[in-house]
Amino acid sequence: MKCPFCGYLDSKVIESRATEEMTAVRRRRECLSCGQRFTTYERIEEHPILVIKKDGSREAFSRNKILTGILKACEKRPTPLDVLEQLTFDIERQIRQTGRGEVTSKEIGEMVMERLKDIDDVAYVRFASVYRDFRDVDGFKEEVERILAEKDRKQE
Ligand SMILES: [Zn+2]
Known part of the structure; x- marks a missing residue:
């Protein structure tokens, strides 16, 4: 997950939780280079119905x-x-x-x-x-x- 501030490729996850709709996971990340924090949304792998x-x-x-x-x-x-x-x-x-x-x-x-x-x-x-x-x-x-x-x- 690329840092949107400095472009560094490594970050650590501070917090993860599912969004209200349960379709994505929201993650708070901290860049390992510049220390800025940002949020990413990753789609949950859905089981087929x-x-x-x-x-x-x-x-x-x-x-x-x-x-x-x-x-x-x-x-x-x-x-x-x-x-x-x-x-x-x-x-x-x-x-x-x-x-x-x-x-x-x-x-x-x-x-x-x-x-x-x-x-x-x-x-x-x-x-x-x-x-x-x-x-x-x-x-x-x-x-x-x-x-x-x-x-x-x-x-x-
Ligand atoms: Zn950064």
């Missing part, structure tokens, strides 16, 4: 894939992209925190819905209609009515 799909096959977890699905549901909606990106980061973090290496696509769908509900209910309904297996039209109608009732309650 496998997603078990409906047909039982597995594929690597992809935040982008989730985002694509959400964007489709949010078409022509005013929700900013960074809010949706943050949502996918939250989901990945939640999965990693469980310590499990595998998660079902259904579980991911539920996690997305849970969050989307608070962000944009139109997008939520669109997303839910694709990812939740509504057995019939009535099941879907019930869900929409439940959301609307919940929304009314919040506004009161």
Whole structure:
């Protein structure tokens, strides 16, 4: 780790800790030549997460894939992209925190819905209609009515 002050290549680590997002390690270093202190961030080697799909096959977890699905549901909606990106980061973090290496696509769908509900209910309904297996039209109608009732309650 090169010293940003004098360019010397050796430094000692004074302090290490994981960042809040658990995606990097923050290290305080001290240059062995000039004695200046600086901070580095090193990405944590991430274990791959496998997603078990409906047909039982597995594929690597992809935040982008989730985002694509959400964007489709949010078409022509005013929700900013960074809010949706943050949502996918939250989901990945939640999965990693469980310590499990595998998660079902259904579980991911539920996690997305849970969050989307608070962000944009139109997008939520669109997303839910694709990812939740509504057995019939009535099941879907019930869900929409439940959301609307919940929304009314919040506004009161
Ligand atoms: Zn230095």
